Every structure is written in structure tokens, then in C-alpha cells.
Amino acid sequence: MSDKTSELTNRTIGFIGLGFMGKPMARNLQAAGATMIIHSRSAGPVEELVAEGMTGAASPADVAAQAEIVILMLTDTTAVELVLTGPSGILTGLTANTLVIDMGTTLMTTTQALAAKVHDAGGAYLDAPVSGGTMGAEAGTLTIMAGGDDDAMDRAAPLFDVMGAKTTHVGGIGAGQVAKAANQVIVGLTIGAVAEGLSLARKAGIDPAKVREALGGGFADSRILEVHGKRMVDKTFAPGAKSTIQRKDMDQAETLAARLGMEMPATTLNRKLYDRMIAAGHGDLDHAALIAAIDPSAI
Amino acid sequence: MSDKTSELTNRTIGFIGLGFMGKPMARNLQAAGATMIIHSRSAGPVEELVAEGMTGAASPADVAAQAEIVILMLTDTTAVELVLTGPSGILTGLTANTLVIDMGTTLMTTTQALAAKVHDAGGAYLDAPVSGGTMGAEAGTLTIMAGGDDDAMDRAAPLFDVMGAKTTHVGGIGAGQVAKAANQVIVGLTIGAVAEGLSLARKAGIDPAKVREALGGGFADSRILEVHGKRMVDKTFAPGAKSTIQRKDMDQAETLAARLGMEMPATTLNRKLYDRMIAAGHGDLDHAALIAAIDPSAI
Numbered sequence: 001m002s003d004k005t006s007e008l009t010n011r012t013i014g015f016i017g018l019g020f021m022g023k024p025m026a027r028n029l030q031a032a033g034a035t036m037i038i039h040s041r042s043a044g045p046v047e048e049l050v051a052e053g054m055t056g057a058a059s060p061a062d063v064a065a066q067a068e069i070v071i072l073m074l075t076d077t078t079a080v081e082l083v084l085t086g087p088s089g090i091l092t093g094l095t096a097n098t099l100v101i102d103m104g105t106t107l108m109t110t111t112q113a114l115a116a117k118v119h120d121a122g123g124a125y126l127d128a129p130v131s132g133g134t135m136g137a138e139a140g141t142l143t144i145m146a147g148g149d150d151d152a153m154d155r156a157a158p159l160f161d162v163m164g165a166k167t168t169h170v171g172g173i174g175a176g177q178v179a180k181a182a183n184q185v186i187v188g189l190t191i192g193a194v195a196e197g198l199s200l201a202r203k204a205g206i207d208p209a210k211v212r213e214a215l216g217g218g219f220a221d222s223r224i225l226e227v228h229g230k231r232m233v234d235k236t237f238a239p240g241a242k243s244t245i246q247r248k249d250m251d252q253a254e255t256l257a258a259r260l261g262m263e264m265p266a267t268t269l270n271r272k273l274y275d276r277m278i279a280a281g282h283g284d285l286d287h288a289a290l291i292a293a294i295d296p297s298a299i
Numbered sequence: 300m301s302d303k304t305s306e307l308t309n310r311t312i313g314f315i316g317l318g319f320m321g322k323p324m325a326r327n328l329q330a331a332g333a334t335m336i337i338h339s340r341s342a343g344p345v346e347e348l349v350a351e352g353m354t355g356a357a358s359p360a361d362v363a364a365q366a367e368i369v370i371l372m373l374t375d376t377t378a379v380e381l382v383l384t385g386p387s388g389i390l391t392g393l394t395a396n397t398l399v400i401d402m403g404t405t406l407m408t409t410t411q412a413l414a415a416k417v418h419d420a421g422g423a424y425l426d427a428p429v430s431g432g433t434m435g436a437e438a439g440t441l442t443i444m445a446g447g448d449d450d451a452m453d454r455a456a457p458l459f460d461v462m463g464a465k466t467t468h469v470g471g472i473g474a475g476q477v478a479k480a481a482n483q484v485i486v487g488l489t490i491g492a493v494a495e496g497l498s499l500a501r502k503a504g505i506d507p508a509k510v511r512e513a514l515g516g517g518f519a520d521s522r523i524l525e526v527h528g529k530r531m532v533d534k535t536f537a538p539g540a541k542s543t544i545q546r547k548d549m550d551q552a553e554t555l556a557a558r559l560g561m562e563m564p565a566t567t568l569n570r571k572l573y574d575r576m577i578a579a580g581h582g583d584l585d586h587a588a589l590i591a592a593i594d595p596s597a598i
Contacts, residue, residue: 168513182496193488197481214467220485222521
């Protein structure tokens, strides 16, 4: 848990979506002094956090009615739409100046449409997806990519301080989601790059650990070579981030590209390679296990 | 020029191939005290370096007859074969214990065949390709990936110290070339990854400079995002490393993969994207200009 304290005492913050990421993020906000109003599809995490002093709410609308800022940390775009516009959704409980912050990975075009509805109802909106995984969520060291106006950014800043190590205000509504899509595209393709390079070494009878060592510090170096390259060398594929989640994010980035009328040929190929390894039964492994699509003996 | 001095005083070193990389490497060896015997296809660089105190030799055989260690820094695999096995090639002038060091980017299988011939003739062999470009060659900060036996590595160590900042002994003969092939595969594919991510941002109307900034330090971070991503953002494509050279190296890595009976689907696609941008007239631009294959307006 983060040891950061902030200006959150006497602030009431809503949090919807209490999965592997959401739960530690909510805990860090509470630890920084906030009063937490929570809701989730599953009863388990709500009961767990209520036992720690948070207040459960019956619906997203009920959260929005009680909290000045409502954070969404949901599975996918469909879930965000439902929580905002569904029956008992946030829009039915919105009070003037409620700030909704979507910290999940949501399609840019949907984000922009939903933000317009929240603005029309008198609220404010930020998209602020994150990277850094469960470990970053627990430690309060997430990387936050935010889109929205300056006023909303100012209101969210103390919360971002608690949850993240680095926040970039990328641009207007949707800009955070575009940065996250670019992030996932680059992560997936860089994993694919390291997978082909290290597989070539292994096939040639050369120790991939030595090759990885030789490449460190040069132009082939990356966080992926350091972290996921090591997983490939050691054949340790406990997630980290699951391959099915990586594929979902690549799918969404492709959908965005299609709506913008552009092609991303390497992304399209990379997603097919994830299809291949998931079809082979490796979907629950770390996304570094993509190397199985190049060399089935590598995992 | 490097300011390193070493144990090279009274050592005689041959150097064949005096292009953009070879010339500064030879100069650094001379500056460290070595007597340099040089040869190149083009007369210009030889005359230039002879004027600086080096000794020109009439042929590769002539270099080998005079020098205990002969470094090759040639354009491609065909040139290495010719310099070693052609008329007046090194093999015709080899004396006992001559050490041949191929520092260019050569096909592994050819390297292994040529090394066997050199060994049969009583000589020793290392493959020691480099990364770091002209700047690294001038500064004596190349990254060196070496393959061969320990004795040869010991003999070459004082030279590698002068030319490079980091040397990794990857394995036996050919291992250096495999590491270099993996390096080039990863560099090309990571450039492709950053190109698709930043193009997605630009198409979505989001500032790619801000997206690059948001991604720095996270899992999408890499030397390529730092260096080549900046070139893409700034649209500055003076090489660095030319796209035609990158394509040649990817071609060679694909040839190696084919000989090993493996497929590298992302590498195959990436090489086609380089084909596309080179066909559009961008072959002399930096390899970061691959982004033109995704978005022709990006350069």
C-alpha cells in the first residue's frame, strides 16, 4: 500500500469496479484520508472493503449521488457504457459538478460520446487510463495518461498523486485513451520483437540469456527486453498481465484505427499471433508468452 | 576520437574496409599506439589515412602477411567472403596464428564456414559485429557482440577496449552474428511498434509528442521510443542508420531464420514495410522514417 498522504481528508470519493486494480487503488485513496463510497458487480470485494471502513452503495447512481468525484475502473468499454448510461447508471444520479474519471481502458470514440453526455448533465469528465499493473496499483506508482480540461485535471490532481507516480495531461477528452491505445500497441509489438529476436538465437543454438545481455544498453534495449525478455529467457510466465487482456487491448486499438480509417499492419499481425497462442491454451499466461506463437517449445 | 590508450604500442594491426565505421575505428586503434596496415576497395580513405601515418597494403593477402591481427569492417557477407577467399584474399597470405576479426554484419552460416577455413590454415577467428553507428565508432563506445574461443577473445580484448564501451562474449563462432541479427530484428520491429503507436495518436488528432512523453518510463519505453520516437515526432530523418542498411540486415536475419527452418512473421512484415518506404524514395533516410510506410504524411 502507498504511504502517501494528501489533501483527501474530508473528501468523499466514489469508486466503481473493484477488481485486481481497483481494490488497491481504492485502498490507497482511503489511506490518504478520503471517505470512500464503493460499488462493484461482485459482492465479495465490496464486503471486504466495507469491513475496512468504506461505504457500499446500491448502484452507480447511488455512488454519484453521494460523491463529488467518481472513479471508474471497469473491465471494458461495454461495462463503462452500462455504468454510465444504464438503468441506475451514474447519469441518473449525477449532481452538478460531479467529476467522473474513467481510469480503465476504453475506446476513444465511446469515451468522447459518454463525456459529452456527462457534460450535458452538468458534470465533468476525465479519461485517465493507467499502466503499471497490480503492483503499480498497490504501490501507488501507476503511470496515468489523462485527457480532459484543465479544471477537471486540477480537481483530480490530489487523487492522481496518491494513485500514481507520473501523470501526463495528454490533451482533451479521449487523449488519455489514445495514449493508452498507443501504449498497448507498442507493448504488444515490442514483446513480439523480443520474442522473434530471442527465438532466432535459441534456434541457432545460441544462449538467449547471453544475447539478451549483449543487447542491453544498446538500441535494442527496452523495458520489455529487461522485464519480459527475462521472462522468456527464464520461461517464467506467471502473469503480470494476462495475454487475453493484451489481446483485448490490441483489438480495441485496431477498432479505433479502423474508425480513423488507418491500417496498423504490424498490430493486426501481432493480434493474430496472440490469437494463435491463446488458441493453444496459453491465454492466462503473461503476455510475454507470445513467444509460444513463434516457437511452441519456448514456454 | 577516443582518448583511450591501451597496450597497443608496438602492435601491428591490419584493417580492411574503411567506410564510415571502419575509418574512425582504425584511427582509434592508431591513437592507442598501434601500427596500422590498411586496405580498402576505395583509394580515397586509404590515401587519407596513409597521410595520417598508416601503411597502405596492396591486397588483403598483403595485410595478412604483415599483421598479427586483421580486422574486417566490410559492407556485406559477399565482401567478407571475397576478402577472405578471393584471389589475393587473406587466406593466401595468412601466417600461423593470424587472428581475423570480422566486425561487420555477416550471415552466421557463412561466418562459421569461413572461420573453419581460417582455422584449417592455422589462423584464429572471431566474429564481433557492433552496434552504435558512426558516432559510437568515433567515440570508441561501440557495443561489441563476440563469438569465438577464449584465447582469441583474450588476444582481441585490448582492441575491443579501444573501440567499444561494452563487449559481450556471446558464445562460439557465429554467436556474435546471431546476437547482431537479433539486435537488428528487435530494432526494426521496435521502430515499427513506435511508428504504429505514434501514427495512431496523430490520426486521432492527439499530439504524438505528448503521447511519447506520457509513455516514457512505462512498459512501452525503449531506446527506440527515446531516440527514434523523437525523430518521428520532430520529423527529422537525417541518418543515423539508413533504411536501406536496416532492410539489408533484416533480409539477412530472415535468410538465417529460413536456414534454421523457422518463421519470423513480424520480421517478414517489417521488411515489407521497409520495402514500401524505400520504393517511395525514402531509402536514404534514417530507419525511423519507416513511419512513412504507416502514414505517408508523417515525414
